[in-house]
Amino acid sequence: MSNSPMTPAIAAGRLPAESYTAQFSDLHPVLDHHEALVASDRCYFCHDAPCMTACPTSIDVPLFIRQIATGTPEAAAKTIFEQNILGGMCARVCPTETLCEEACVREKAEGKPVEIGRLQRYATDTLMAKNAHPFARAEATGKTVAVVGAGPAGLSAAHRLAMKGHDVVMFEARPKSGGLNEYGIASYKAPGGFAQSEVDWLLQIGGITVEHGKKLGEGLTLAALQDDYDAVFLAIGLAGVNALRAEGVDKAGVLDAVDFIADLRQSTDLSTLPVGRNVVVIGGGMTAVDAAVQSKLLGAQNVTIVYRRGKDRMSASDYEQELATSKGVQIIYHAAPVAVHGNGACAEMEFEFTQEVDGTLTGTGETFRLAADQVFKAIGQTLVGAPEGIKIEGGKIAVSATGRTSMAGVWAGGDCASGGEDLTVTAVAEGRDAAEDIHASLMEG
Amino acid sequence: MADLTSTFCGITSPNPFWLASAPPTDKEYNVRRAFEAGWGGVVWKTLGEEGPPVVNVNGPRYGAIHGADRRLLGLNNIELITDRPLEVNLEEMTRVKKDFPDRALIASVMVPCDAESWKSIIPRIAETGCDGFELNFGCPHGMAERGMGAAVGQVPEYIEMVTRWCKEATGLPVIVKLTPNITNIILPAEAALRGGADAVSLINTINSITSVNLDSFAPEPMIDGKGTHGGYCGPAVKPIALNMVAEIARNPATATLPISGIGGVTTWRDAAEFLALGASNVQVCTAAMTYGFKIVEEMISGLSQYMDEKGFTSVAEISGRAVPNVTDWQYLNLNHVTKAVINQDDCINCGRCYAACEDTSHQAISMSPDRVFTVMDDECVACNLCVNVCPVEGCITMKTLDKGEVDERTGKPVGDYANWTTHPNNVAACSAE
Known part of the structure; x- marks a missing residue:
């Protein structure tokens, strides 16, 4: 009998083999031509545009959106790549909700920014699908x-x-x-x-x-x-990864989230990738969310992110947090790890509730335990x-x-x-x- | 709910919203649906002379101009008058009028420019029970090449002549539909009046090429690699139509000539504007072709609410209400001073006002490092461009300076009414003294 989300401890193949592709499909599929035109029509072509200022690579967003709207997505892609040669990946992974789209004046006007990230992907995908490289090398310098x-x-x-x-x-x-x-x-x-x-x-x-x-x-x-x-x-x-200061962190089943994510990315058959029935992720960043959501998608029954500070201090954006909860991940705020319990392998993780007074985090003395077959540490890299x-x-x-x-x-x-x-x-x-x-x-x- | 009953050159309809002579009114099926949807009247698609009907192209008939979100702003067509036999149209008109006696049914007519053609067809059409005639002197494509449509409408003497023939042939109201493809709309309007017209309707469509196919290098709509100019209509032509309606309404010789306003009427508000500038009713085509007949419900409810709010009890009370306020530039008050004001609470910081003012106008808007945009009263000439380019309606407004207040730009206090005719810079004014 095959495994299921209810299978105890750590196990692979918790889902029917054919469901993994759908589980891990594109979070935001590329806009089709019509969708891109509709989305690009919403751009106001702002002066000294706030979205451009908010972009760490200063992509000329109004210009590339206008180029999409006028039927030249390839020119739009070149505008993007001139500033950001990895504009294709950034269109997929940028936390646009805290960068360009947060700055978009339509976010202020209507709470609905222009879909800059998805438009960027539309443009870059269009050019890259032609396998065209838009730049040429200058004369050799000999350096x-x-x-x-x-x-x-x-x-x-x-x-x-x-x-x-x-x-x-x-x-x-x-x-x-x-x-x-x-x-x-x-x-x-x-x-x-x-x-x-x-x-x-x-x-x-x-x-x-x-x-x-x-x-x-x-x-x-x-x-x-x-x-x-x-x-x-x-x-x-x-x-490197930061060390988790808690008793019993050397027990089997306590892993670095970055390793879990890397294994998952390199896996050619996700049904062979083991995941716990009860997964606990410690941390508050994007790595924590990525590890938690993917644990859930692999078929873990219960996945909990535990973060020692409040929601607003979490470095994963509101959008990322909502993505996690929408996939069935529970997020517990204001709880710090105390100990990993279990006989050899971890079985439970103990936490203490915290409070932040004048910027200082202290334990309240109240503790609780979560069932934990697998614990992913996502508390930062060094x-x-x-x-x-x-x-x-x-x-x-x-x-x-x-x-x-x-x-x-x-x-x-x-x-x-x-x-x-x-x-x-x-x-x-x-x-x-x-x-x-x-x-x-x-x-x- | 206000009573929208409209009377136009003696023709009464339950509301002032008529469908113009065009594809939507080409046959019984459409017109029945239109009346069921609530339209007050219909001008049946133009009838031609007996015999083999005209033929249409079998490729695309329409070209278009789109705004954001592919909103249809302008449409042009190269369709001709009805391509169905006269007898079929007359039978259908008779049936429809019988079933909808309270609605206006007008016959649009275009036949060759001789007395016999017009005088023989008009009585025949009258037998349908129609409420009047609209003479199509405006169609700018196809028919004009055959000496009809705009070919007549561009020659005031022909308008007068044909109108007289028609008036001699019928006791029913005769409406002359005017082409905008002329330099002065007053001349054809006066000609129609001299010929005995009971009313004019305007505008017909405008000569236009909407776009060029950049692969085939031919105008759109393209027929086998070629294109021709078509008649332009839709929201984009409304300003041209409003001006022409107003010109006729404020011209003393034509001031009492009833007008049916046509050109880009899309909402109740557009209709009310045509009424205010002197129209007694409006005709709609492109909006119906874009959204279907149901839009008349919004037109009826909107105009009704507006009339209730303003305390108007009849459509006639709106008609011509703005005409006294249409004047010549030289009579505008040069001592009326306004300044743009940006409401910072409504501002979304897009900076379009700044770009427009800084790049193309008077450098009268400042921009702070944190994107606060402020009008500089000492530079603002009140051109209104910032108001027009702002994406947020009502965010930028024009504040009128009171008399005696100092205009920071000129350093002078606001004075009494004074116009160009008496301005010291006006050489003509000085020499007249």
């Missing part, structure tokens, strides 16, 4: 740049550098490029292998080679890169593997506005670097801006 990390920041920098005529070599620890786009976001946000096809499309610019299995500190040293290349861009992300001697600030590589680190000839961007939120779109902006600065610096001499 070489090493980019460490093939995530959003690295890819963005590499593309811009290649476009400027430099030769780029990317070093990536994992077997696939894409970084968190490939390993770290919920599957239903970018189904159909989009992350890989986007990387392939991006590399069509030429002048970029990617070497996989190469990691700083493991056969790769910054000093060697500095010797071999004219500039180095570090985009190594946050490879920088590991930063080169010796580079200046660190707030746990990240300290950088200037254009990504310069404390070391000459070394730039950094993305989640590993200081400044900006840890979002794909922010990483793209940082990579792009660092590339522009590297280019300016290389061409000076």
